[in-house]
Amino acid sequence: MTSTYSALQAQLAALTTEAFRPELAEIDRLPTAEIAALMNGEDSAVPAAVGARLPQIAAAIDATAARMARGGRLVYAGAGTAGRLGVLDASECPPTFNTDPAQVVGLIAGGPPAMVRAVEGAEDSRELAATDLTALGLTGLDTVVGVSASGRTPYAVGAVEHARRTGALTIGLSCNEGSELADAAEHGIEIVTGPELLTGSTRLKAGTAQKLVLNMISTITMIRLGKTYGNLMVDVRASNEKLQARSRRIVSLATGAPDGRIEGALAAADGEVKTAILMILADIDARAAGRRLTDSGGHLRAALNADDTS
DSSP states (O other), X not given: OXXXXXXXXXXXXXXXXXXXXXXXXXXXXXXXXXXXXXXXXXXXXXXXXXXXXXXXXXXXXXXXXXXXXXXXXXXXXXXXXXXXXXXHHHHTHHHHHOOOTTTEEEEETTOGGGGTSOOTTGGGOHHHHHHHHHHTTOOTTOEEEEEOSSSOOHHHHHHHHHHHHHTOEEXXXXXXXXXXXXXXXXXXXXXXXXXXSSTXXXXXXXXXXXXXXXXXXXXXXXXXXXXXXXXXXXXXXXXSHHHHHHHHHHHHHHHOOOXXXXXXXXXXXXXXXXXXXXHHHHTOOHHHHHHHHHHTTTOHHHHHTSOOOO
8 A cells, every 4th residue: 555655656756747837835914916827827728728739739629530420429538627618518419519519528436426526447448448438339540538637647648548449539638748547548638738727737727728728629529510600609408598589699690690690590490590591591491401401411501512413
């Protein structure tokens, strides 16, 4: 037990995200405004750290989109803050892009209870990650993104290792150079954000960096899959009054049509924004619009350029 503890201590001491910053040793004695300014300054460096890895991020996204276009899924796997960020990103895809809840999945070590309370020991199990992925029926068309600030979390590393054995695409997102996670994945993305304001509190800069990259992965993948028209969310699911109002506004921005025609098109399209836009711009009925969208694989721009010869 002592040797295991010593080995773990040595691992943590070598991580940039765990480094102690002596210049901040008396931060608790500073006025609140100064602490806030320090935190703001720390956070301002995160986008540049992400920017330094854009080629790797873009390559991972293109590979992900290619598999999802063939029916694959996007699966995030992590523990603690990293796991929660993955679950958050996955949960926002259905209302934003009208994806099936099973198309983008977030796995957190310890399961749903770990979203609000730490599940002791769960992050230390590679076997648990393999079990969780096996339960999903992972295939070679899927993409698994292991997320871990340290890049050594056994659950995230185990998820990537298991996914790679099944032939799935693997991405390792960490915040330390030379990480085990990046090395285990086909696409390693290491966003080096440096030591935290509070020693080892990787929900801060590291968490912000992970959130930015996960935003990129899901959003740009959905753009590549035709879930947008320009910068309009034409696959938005109008599940509440706010989203219903947004749907009408999106159709208006895309078409410039009067309110009455927009309402009529949305009603005929059963609320499907993409279909309503195509109806108006191509001057066709809902059935023809649906056929064109099916033939174009759901890409509105391609459907607009197609002829309805049926």
